[in-house]
Amino acid sequence: MIPSSFDYHAPTSVDEALGLLGELGGDAKVLAGGHSLIPAMRLRLAMPGALVDLNKIAGLSYIKEEGGELRIGAMTREVELERSALVQERYPLLADAGRVIADPLVRNRGTIGGNLAHADPANDHPAVMLAYGATIVARGPGGSRDIPIDDFFVGLFESALEPGELLTEIRVPTPGAGAGGAYLKFERKVGDYAVSAVGVQLTMDGDTCTAIRAGLTNVGPVPMRATEAENALASKTVTDETLEEAGRAAAAGCDPSGDLRGSVEYKRDLTRILFKRAVRKAMERAKGAAR
Amino acid sequence: MSGGNGKSGSGSGKHTVTATVNGAEQTRDVDPRMLLVHFIREELGLTGTHIGCDTSHCGACTVLLDGTPVKSCTVFAVQADGAAIETVEGVAAGAELHPIQQGFWEKHGLQCGYCTPGMIMTTKELLDRNPDPSEEEIRFAISGNLCRCTGYNKIVEAVQYAATKLREGTDAADASDQEIQEMTA
Numbered sequence: 001m002i003p004s005s006f007d008y009h010a011p012t013s014v015d016e017a018l019g020l021l022g023e024l025g026g027d028a029k030v031l032a033g034g035h036s037l038i039p040a041m042r043l044r045l046a047m048p049g050a051l052v053d054l055n056k057i058a059g060l061s062y063i064k065e066e067g068g069e070l071r072i073g074a075m076t077r078e079v080e081l082e083r084s085a086l087v088q089e090r091y092p093l094l095a096d097a098g099r100v101i102a103d104p105l106v107r108n109r110g111t112i113g114g115n116l117a118h119a120d121p122a123n124d125h126p127a128v129m130l131a132y133g134a135t136i137v138a139r140g141p142g143g144s145r146d147i148p149i150d151d152f153f154v155g156l157f158e159s160a161l162e163p164g165e166l167l168t169e170i171r172v173p174t175p176g177a178g179a180g181g182a183y184l185k186f187e188r189k190v191g192d193y194a195v196s197a198v199g200v201q202l203t204m205d206g207d208t209c210t211a212i213r214a215g216l217t218n219v220g221p222v223p224m225r226a227t228e229a230e231n232a233l234a235s236k237t238v239t240d241e242t243l244e245e246a247g248r249a250a251a252a253g254c255d256p257s258g259d260l261r262g263s264v265e266y267k268r269d270l271t272r273i274l275f276k277r278a279v280r281k282a283m284e285r286a287k288g289a290a291r
Numbered sequence: 292m293s294g295g296n297g298k299s300g301s302g303s304g305k306h307t308v309t310a311t312v313n314g315a316e317q318t319r320d321v322d323p324r325m326l327l328v329h330f331i332r333e334e335l336g337l338t339g340t341h342i343g344c345d346t347s348h349c350g351a352c353t354v355l356l357d358g359t360p361v362k363s364c365t366v367f368a369v370q371a372d373g374a375a376i377e378t379v380e381g382v383a384a385g386a387e388l389h390p391i392q393q394g395f396w397e398k399h400g401l402q403c404g405y406c407t408p409g410m411i412m413t414t415k416e417l418l419d420r421n422p423d424p425s426e427e428e429i430r431f432a433i434s435g436n437l438c439r440c441t442g443y444n445k446i447v448e449a450v451q452y453a454a455t456k457l458r459e460g461t462d463a464a465d466a467s468d469q470e471i472q473e474m475t476a
Contacts, residue, residue, distance in 0.1 A: 001345050001346075002324060002326070002329075003324045004324070005322065005323075005324055006323055006324060007303040007323065008306060008323035008367070008369050010369075010370075034365060034366065034367075034370075035347060035365055038326075038347070038365045038366075038367070039346060039347045039365065041324075042326075042345070042346070042364075043346075051323070053369075053370060055370060079359075102435075103350075103434050103435030104360075104413075104431070104432060104434060104435045105350055105353060105360055105361060105362050105413065105435035105436070106347070106362070106365075106435060108359045108360060108361055109361050109362075109365065109366065190434040190435070191348060191434075191435060
């Protein structure tokens, strides 16, 4: 299977890439890790007239803490997140996801920026970043702007990025004292998309959940938060009863479609279970965490 | 704007790609849409790299791109300009099989053999990075390479055999270095 013809551009700076995107217009696609785009091009689901390849741009790949945030360059490969000691130690929700995104070979090429900019509700980073309350940094011809993650996912494969804009950085708030997170994914086999997956980031004060955000993967047409489930736990003592209530709210609030991975009922119930397990795991980590 | 215009940076038409493949520099003019696996198989005639699923799932086409195992069906050849590529043809030292290949031979790590080149390339990077992997680490590392024959057990044994053999080789080399140092001291 061979993609249709396209012109290839490999800029060496973000400014050059933005210039090319402006020049080429809507016919151009941005190539990051390529592990969503190239398969789509081979199947001719995507037939861009030009590709702007970001792989030759230096300085878009980094993982660092700065200003109370984890700052991740858009071209950081999944494998770099997976093996980052900083992520392992301080961002367990992100670390969990890092081991279950696609498969190890895909993670050697795939990038976090591409995973998010693709705005695929089946991708894992959207739910993770919704749970963290991350910020997306985008650069366009007019400069840089911050997009709260809650405003980033607009529709199926549609983000708030404007034509000609590039996602350049992801900013994750550094978890404070009493915080914990977890990502639980149920998949048929390594490399498959989730049947359902739940990302939870919470803060505990004793048995009271003082803050919680949760993101859901592949159980709706748009990456989504489990808002009602969050409300069922926020500022409450977490008991088996409140947790079950929250799990049911997550199941009721999602919008899965029945397919080869399972029926609507099955996916809703799986989401209920995964939500509960993810909260329990996040709570354990919150209690064990030094910060 | 078509036909070998020698451009490697930007634009339409063919692009010149120069890559070091199994230690030898290779230059070809290619269409941007040519996938790396087709470049390797059809332009260079190195057909040890297999096309399995053609949908980025199976890992049969795995090669090392600047030392990293990647699915060569999911990289464009133009992207490999300036890179070092290693394929299964580059693994053996002449007629002598590499310890990883010996492992697959000795432990029957294959039946049909279709996934084997990809398995070997993934294993090579694993053992470079982690010379003494646990069974779990081996299974995790090869989880992007699908095998439909073996049930993976024999492949895991092959990797363990290779790891041991490579470590012994290193130890033996260290020992002989030490002997030489002692002799010359």
